Amino acid sequence: MKDSSASGEVLPTLTTERLLIRALDERDLDALLEIWGDPSVMRYMAHPPLADRAATADFLAGIDQGWREKTLFQWGVAWRENGEVIGTVTLAELEWTHRRAEIGFALARRHWRRGVMGEAVRAVLDYAFGPLGLHRIEADTDPRNQASMSLLEGLGFLREGFQRERYFDLGEIQDAMMFGLLAREWRERTEQEG
Numbered sequence: 001m002k003d004s005s006a007s008g009e010v011l012p013t014l015t016t017e018r019l020l021i022r023a024l025d026e027r028d029l030d031a032l033l034e035i036w037g038d039p040s041v042m043r044y045m046a047h048p049p050l051a052d053r054a055a056t057a058d059f060l061a062g063i064d065q066g067w068r069e070k071t072l073f074q075w076g077v078a079w080r081e082n083g084e085v086i087g088t089v090t091l092a093e094l095e096w097t098h099r100r101a102e103i104g105f106a107l108a109r110r111h112w113r114r115g116v117m118g119e120a121v122r123a124v125l126d127y128a129f130g131p132l133g134l135h136r137i138e139a140d141t142d143p144r145n146q147a148s149m150s151l152l153e154g155l156g157f158l159r160e161g162f163q164r165e166r167y168f169d170l171g172e173i174q175d176a177m178m179f180g181l182l183a184r185e186w187r188e189r190t191e192q193e194g
Helices: 026-036 053-069 116-129 146-154 183-193
Strands: 019-023 073-079 085-095 100-107 136-141 158-169 172-182
Touching: 019 116, 026 053, 026 073, 026 085, 026 100, 053 073, 073 116, 085 116, 100 116, 116 136, 116 146, 116 183, 136 146, 146 172, 172 183
Parallel strands: 100 136
Antiparallel strands: 019 073, 073 085, 085 100, 136 172, 158 172
């Protein structure tokens, strides 16, 4: 871990033109329930929707524990103008020896198709490949989730494999499409765009 802020008490806040990507806390429970309790949002997450505020509080406690152990960095994605949390971006399964993590994201349905998640994920990738010093970011998504696959590929992730019947969720078997992005690929891409 290169970045000393990652070893601090609070998850570092990242900013973009429209967004604050910040640590979550109890004040965000209702917003998180809107996101994680929505079956449409959770459709391809291999996790059932959260049932109520108590389940959301338990989930938030798990996020806090992951941060303390430095195995899970999960940010809330909020509008800069009013601080409202509208989504999350996550670096999970952090493996410091191999300098890799898995990325995931969720966005409240009423904010879909506004370019929010691309903006948020880009900021997290800049942090992951920059100050955090990671070498590789992976993602896995249900192949039916065209929006997530388009976002990943639009940011330079490459398809690396297909895993048949990887998950059993909400009474059905789900496949997984595997993606990967390397630090050097991200640097090359951002230099070309910059």
